[in-house]
Amino acid sequence: MFDYQNQILKAGHLEAYNHWILMKGDEDGFNKWYIENTVKWENFINWFTDNGLKIDNSNKFFSGQY
Secondary structure, rough: OHHHHHHHHHHHOHHHHHHHHHHHHOOHHHHHHHHOHHHHHHHHHHHHHHHOOOEEEOOOOOOOOO
């Protein structure tokens, strides 16, 4: 997960990503941010469409590993 978040940071989308994962906790706040940052949001969604987090047997973790 940290590697993936680092990819998001390097792609310049960390702000939009944070608003995405937290939007249901403050929908009014997200909507205000979205209105002021539509281009950032659209750029993130375009990037995310091709770069979604992939979980498979080579890229997973669980509490039993620790």
